[in-house]
Amino acid sequence: MRSDTALGAIGNTPMVRLQGFEPEGGAEIWIKLEGGNPTGSYKDRMAVSVLTRAMERGALRPGDRVVEYTGGSTGTALAFVAAVLGLRFTAVFSDAFSDSKRQAMEAFGAEVLVEPSDGTITPELIQRMKARAYALAEEPGSFYADQFGSPDVRAGYAPMGQEIAARLGCVDMLVSAVGTGAALMGTADGLAEAGQTPQVIALEPLQSPLLTTGQGGPHKVEGVGVGFEPPFLDRDRVSGIRAIDQDAGFAMCRRLAAEAGVFGGGSTGLNVAAAVELAGELGPGKRIVTFACDSGAKYLGGHIYG
Template sequence: MSVLDAIGDTPLIRLTRITAGLAAEVHLKAEFLNPGGSVKDRAALAMVQAAEAAGELRPGGVIVEGTSGNTGIGLAMIAAQRGYRAVVVVPDKSSVEKTNTLRAYGAEVVITTGGVTREDPRHVSQVAARLAEQTPGAWLAGQYDNPANPGAHQATTGPEIWRQTAGRVTHFVAGVGTGGTISGAGAYLRSAGPVTVIGADPESSVYGGGDGSPYYVESIGHYVHPDTVEDVWPLSYHPAVAHRIERISDRESIEATRRLAREEGILAGASTGTAVAAALRVARELGPEHLVVVLAPDSGRAYLSKYFDDGWLRRAGFPAPTLPGPLVGDGEVVVPALLPASARAGELSAAAVALLVLPRGGRPAVDPSPGDVVGVVPAGAVAGVAADAPLAAIARPLPVVGAGEPISEALARTPGDAPWLGVLTDGRIRGVISRADVATAVRVQEVRGVGGVDTFGLTKDGTHVSDLDSVDRGAR
């Protein structure tokens, strides 16, 4: 028996506290208890076995894969046990815990730029394909299009759920990433009985009808860069298997993730939070005769620096325990003009500041993601610039800060020469603030003999910041 024999047969755990008031039972399929820490162990093993059987992967060979992390970890574990070399390409948005885990298994980790078009040579899939082609004895796993991915779940995950519930399962909820899990397990359950299959998807992912803009939950959904020539969906995803898709916001996903840890004692990743939020939504519509199974793809141990870190939450504008102020969101936030990235100087209105945003659906996104903002242009920057000059040429980068972040922390971690800071609420830019005004607010708070500042603009006695220069000098 080897570590690979421990893959699968994960338990079902009934949720009891976060389901309070619901009539239907909700059970969680604990895939984080696989030896590599995620549901991807199943697909990784099935893909390797199929490649070995086909002669595509030979003794002493090299396993190459592009991944957000979990599939690579499963492949690295298998490579270590079977004597292969593993080369894993991950985007720079993957958690540090995942890249450290890959290296712990002995994998060679290549970190590339995330958030680029599929055609970009830096894209994860392009880098992985190039490395596989250039490396003697290499085999590219290709989880997105490998039939062994959904096949693994049709052969193991689906039957386990049916057996563990004695055929009582009525609804199956799973996130959609490569699509292998929901396609394989969902197909089996639909064939076994009258089971409704529901996909859980980030709100902006295109699987559920979103605009494809960036989101904060890893290992789930489908991002599309606005400049992508053709949006290609994975062959591992069979959309007809799911009866419907539930779209879940980043905030809902993260809140459900943290509730699982603190109310159920289950430390899972945020893609589990997405699926659980969807499962609770489904269960509210059901009676006591129904049983919902929700799949938990991976462990929260891979995200301790993200979704369980209060500082990370504040910086991204998600709810977190409040710190002493003043906070970024306490003061006046300017709503900027939103212009396409291709805008010309003559299109800049009288607004104090404009953001250049990658267009989605032919127009800039409302409340854009930081990943879709090309830069910021203060109105005064266009003086002397020809009306037909591209604004992108004079745009400045836009550092972002969280609405609940202390001003002192926001200033300390952003460039001192940045004229404006984007303010994030739930990971989206809802407005901008002038760095100079923020710095003044901190300075005024330090003034001795003045009652402190309750917003960026006013002290507690109603005096405006601009009137305090003489008080400031006298107090020091």
């Protein structure tokens, strides 16, 4: 059934090697182009996993309302999958995130509630969004998608690990900026199922170094650096955590688009800036994999692409 609908377009995204970005004598850098998913982000993988599994369990029925607080990518993915499955969706959003993400959610028929901000993503704002979503989810006929808690979120990324293993075989290091940590850990799970156990490196913006110093702060990298411990980040499985300067990430976004045709958002820039650093440290004959988490088309007119 799923392959007869738009849900069949989720996953099996291409991978490209960023040879021109590899330091002399460094490791190979490969990037999975997740902007190729239907809503332009890897979040489609978790949305289809969460909603279809909840329907299979009978926890969610056609016509029910799905609720989530979101910076927009998760919300757009949930709105898309909900539309296909005959579910309603309410997003608690904020004007700190791209307005185009609000428009995309509304295009898929979602109700979008906007929490006001001073233009930056702060722990206080996230807490306010969360409280509003929790209250809505208490209403009858509502289902809380729980992007920060549901095991179905992490499980939704296992196929990405399997796709990477099928494409590349051996992988030495997996690198990704973390929001919930689900994409990084779920992909590592899928790689492990395929017999690959690379080093796993988590990233956060240097402007909000909560994981590396204990102190978060305002930053502008959408989808990551959420201001609390990422619930799916398994510190026993992670080999290292790095804080990467957001401006180096944004500059990397522009370089990736102009020199490799890889068009991503701020988290993609952070990922590749870190991968270049790590490729130099890892040395030749090794292979690093990272993600172009979403499409740069979502960020046109913003601070990354002007």
